[in-house]
Amino acid sequence: MMNPRHVVILLLVWALLQVFTGTQGFRRRDVRRNIKRIAxxxxxxxxxxYSSRYETGRNTNKCNIFVADVIDEAGGSVPHRWWGLSGPIGAREWGNPSSSYLTSDSxxxxxxxxxxxxxxxxxxHVGxxxxxxxxxxxxxxxxxKNDWGxxxxxxxxxWRYTC
Known part of the structure; x- marks a missing residue:
């Protein structure tokens, strides 16, 4: 029978190997795969x-909210606006390659x-x-699902989620 102390040491070594051998890359691929599957x-x-009452009410575009919800469900996160508007960034922000929200998020x-x-x-628009x-x-x-874009x-x- 294995000493409980040895079991703890083995688990710690395994965890460290996961961090330092780059196996977190597997998680990144899994999140992206999940984003696609969930979408x-x-x-x-x-x-x-547009006519749904969900989140922002009727008669509003919700493509950015769809993207945020899918990424959240897949285990990722998206930047949110904070100056009075706490929702996820909008489609135009996603469309800006120099977006300060996205470029400042590692x-x-x-x-x-x-x-x-x-x-x-x-x-x-965003998808x-x-x-x-x-x-x-x-x-x-x-x-x-179509050829938009x-x-x-x-x-x-x-934009690629990398965490």
Missing amino acids: DSYNGSTRWS CWTNLQTGSEGDVIAGGG IVTGLEMTTSAAHYSVV YRPGQIVTF
Whole structure:
């Protein structure tokens, strides 16, 4: 039978190895994979629709809230506004490659191209990359999966969650 002290030492060594051997990268990939999976699971939902009462009330765009909710559910976090507005940053902030909210948050990295689980934003809209040139986002009537952000003439930026 193993001495309880040895068990504790083995657990501590295992934990340290997890931290120092970069296995946290697996968690990062899992969060991004979960972001993609969760976003797709809401396809067709009206919870974040323009007419929904959810969070900001009826007749308001909620694409930024959809993105924040999905990332939170996946185990990540998004920056929030604090000067009187405590909600998540808006779509235009996500679309700004120089956003002070995102660039000052060490968990977010701006990219020129994205992959599954990354945030895509531009033109006052924000969504999540969920396939090859496919995104999932809250549109006027429901959450949709389509080629928004990859259409000719659209200018977008990508943000990757790295924590």
